[in-house]
Amino acid sequence: MSLGVEEVRRIAELARLRISAREETTFASQLSEIVDYIDQLREFDGGTASQDDTHAASDTADSDLPRPASAADGALLDQFLDNAPASLDRFLLVPQVKATPGGEE
Amino acid sequence: MQAMTAEGLAAAIRSGERNAVDAVEAAFARIDEVDASVGAFLELWRDEAAERAADIDRRRDEGLPLGPLAGVPTALKDNMSLAGHELNCGSRILAGYRAPYTAGAVERLVAAGAVPVGRVNMDEFAMGSSCENSALATTRNPWNPAMAPGGSSGGSAAAVAAAEAPLALGSDTGGSIRQPAAFCGVVGVKPTYGRVSRYGLVAFASSLDQIGPLARNVRDAALALGAIAGPDPRDSTCSEEPACDFLERIEDGIEGVKIGTIREVGTSALESDAARGFEQALQTLARCGAELVEVSVPLVEAAVATYYVLANSEASANLARFDGSRYGHRAAGARSLAEMYTGSRSEGFGPEVKRRIILGTFALSSGYYDAYYGRAARIAGALRQQFSEAFDKAELLVTPTSPSGAFKLGERVDDPLAMYLSDVFTTPTSLAGIPGISVPCGLDSRGLPLGLQILARPFADGTALRAARAFERETGFECRPEAVS
Numbered sequence: 001m002s003l004g005v006e007e008v009r010r011i012a013e014l015a016r017l018r019i020s021a022r023e024e025t026t027f028a029s030q031l032s033e034i035v036d037y038i039d040q041l042r043e044f045d046g047g048t049a050s051q052d053d054t055h056a057a058s059d060t061a062d063s064d065l066p067r068p069a070s071a072a073d074g075a076l077l078d079q080f081l082d083n084a085p086a087s088l089d090r091f092l093l094v095p096q097v098k099a100t101p102g103g104e105e
Numbered sequence: 106m107q108a109m110t111a112e113g114l115a116a117a118i119r120s121g122e123r124n125a126v127d128a129v130e131a132a133f134a135r136i137d138e139v140d141a142s143v144g145a146f147l148e149l150w151r152d153e154a155a156e157r158a159a160d161i162d163r164r165r166d167e168g169l170p171l172g173p174l175a176g177v178p179t180a181l182k183d184n185m186s187l188a189g190h191e192l193n194c195g196s197r198i199l200a201g202y203r204a205p206y207t208a209g210a211v212e213r214l215v216a217a218g219a220v221p222v223g224r225v226n227m228d229e230f231a232m233g234s235s236c237e238n239s240a241l242a243t244t245r246n247p248w249n250p251a252m253a254p255g256g257s258s259g260g261s262a263a264a265v266a267a268a269e270a271p272l273a274l275g276s277d278t279g280g281s282i283r284q285p286a287a288f289c290g291v292v293g294v295k296p297t298y299g300r301v302s303r304y305g306l307v308a309f310a311s312s313l314d315q316i317g318p319l320a321r322n323v324r325d326a327a328l329a330l331g332a333i334a335g336p337d338p339r340d341s342t343c344s345e346e347p348a349c350d351f352l353e354r355i356e357d358g359i360e361g362v363k364i365g366t367i368r369e370v371g372t373s374a375l376e377s378d379a380a381r382g383f384e385q386a387l388q389t390l391a392r393c394g395a396e397l398v399e400v401s402v403p404l405v406e407a408a409v410a411t412y413y414v415l416a417n418s419e420a421s422a423n424l425a426r427f428d429g430s431r432y433g434h435r436a437a438g439a440r441s442l443a444e445m446y447t448g449s450r451s452e453g454f455g456p457e458v459k460r461r462i463i464l465g466t467f468a469l470s471s472g473y474y475d476a477y478y479g480r481a482a483r484i485a486g487a488l489r490q491q492f493s494e495a496f497d498k499a500e501l502l503v504t505p506t507s508p509s510g511a512f513k514l515g516e517r518v519d520d521p522l523a524m525y526l527s528d529v530f531t532t533p534t535s536l537a538g539i540p541g542i543s544v545p546c547g548l549d550s551r552g553l554p555l556g557l558q559i560l561a562r563p564f565a566d567g568t569a570l571r572a573a574r575a576f577e578r579e580t581g582f583e584c585r586p587e588a589v590s
Contacts, residue, residue, distance in 0.1 A: 018451040044407040079205035085435035
């Protein structure tokens with residue numbers, strides 16, 4: 001199937017990506033070619049495996065192992081906050097959830 | 106010292122014949138000499154490496170035991186954490202990010218005595234087959250600077266091939282260790298899924314990602330895998346199976362071992378040189394005493410399409426964490442949280458990452474989920490079953506690593522599908538979770554290396570290494586790229 005510019009724009013929005021008009025056109029043509037290629041999977045889908053049998057690679061490992069909860073190291077928190085673009089005391093600073101005209105952080 | 110193997114170098118350092126300090130100094134001298142033309146390294150850790158090396162020499166002089174990789178300079182792919190050091194994953198979105206802790210595999214490597222000398226280039230978020238999707242640097246193939254080193258662990262492969270370090274760690278999701286190893290004429294191991302901890306590795310597609318070694322010969326790769334493999338409670342997918350000594354039986358050869366070729370892996374996908382190289386590789390295996398048989402794994406033909414649905418679906422979820430709030434790039438002037446997310450991601454991610462996130466989001470979106478993600482997941486399950494049946498008929502399977510030797514830089518950047526199709530022989534292994542090793546099998550008519558891929562059952566990594574070693578012994582291939590001689 002082919003993906004149109006509108007569709008690419010809609011999916012990009014879902015993925016929280018803004019792409020330029022030029023990118024929309026390029027992506028639409030490249031992604032259509034890729035999706036066309038992927039559509040060959042229809043011919044291979046014999047439905048022999050159940051949906052439960054889908055986690056192919058990870059099934060080769062042991063089943064997931066729960067680990068005991070442990071308190072976070074305080075030093076790790078400092079390093080975590082050092083990586084934050086903006087923080088105040090022990091909190092991350094981000095813009096308001098709701099847009100306010102001209103308001104920032 | 107460049108000519109020395111990791112194994113030989115560590116032995117010489119342990120015995121006091123050589124010093125770790127000199128080994129590390131020699132590695133940096135070599136990097137200073139050739140990396141301007143190779144472009145493998147993004148950052149060098151000179152002071153810390155010198156300190157670690159001095160500590161190893163001191164421990165030896167005090168009579169304390171040293172690990173199997175004592176003093177071996179090692180390059181780390183830019184997606185694995187070393188505490189206190191920057192980690193960019195080849196992306197602008199992680200500019201300035203410093204790892205707060207060390208990855209499980211890196212911890213083990215260092216505990217075995219290896220000395221990390223720096224981080225090396227990769228395709229952004231490990232998405233690519235040529236290293237050209239890196240937002241940070243261009244890496245060239247040491248055999249010919251006009252050629253791509255392969256990807257996504259292109260920096261790891263190029264650094265080892267150019268003898269800048271005897272050892273590197275890479276990560277492999279759909280071929281990202283094996284294909285660059287083949288392109289650069291080195292050995293690359295993608296271990297069994299769950300064999301090596303991914304704690305501290307930036308996630309791309311969590312059901313497929315594995316860390317593994319790249320080295321100039323099979324014994325060094327086996328030594329490194331033995332050092333990094335084993336349980337880690339911090340990665341819930343990491344197997345509890347204890348690590349083993351992969352060198353123990355590595356010289357035992359493959360006399361009488363059944364090795365299968367896969368009927369559906371047609372030579373039509375191969376360039377003529379690569380087809381010839383694979384044919385010769387089969388003859389070499391026969392000379393080693395292997396019994397060649399043919400097996401059937403029909404779904405290998407669906408692997409690339411299946412892989413690009415599953416890997417990108419997982420990537421679209423994994424990469425949702427990069428939104429400008431906790432680390433990395435944040436867009437300026439956002440008036441709302443949503444604007445900050447969208448702005449940061451749009452400015453921070455390069456085109457291939459955006460393309461793949463969009464593809465993955467599409468495959469997971471309402472109305473398309475069953476037709477794409479659901480179908481691909483079913484096929485992957487069936488493929489795994491087919492591999493399991495094939496391993497009842499042959500202990501090991503072999504394929505070419507890649508349809509051709511290295512391609513030119515720039516040749517495929519505008520054609521993502523052509524780039525994806527270069528993973529035709531490596532993605533089936535990833536989907537099945539089985540180990541795959543690329544071992545050099547000679548040069549093509551352009552003088553560029555070709556790789557043979559050896560596959561084994563889950564957790565039979567040692568068997569694949571043994572076959573790779575027998576093959577290597579028989580071919581006598583040496584990684585000596587003239588361009589950086």
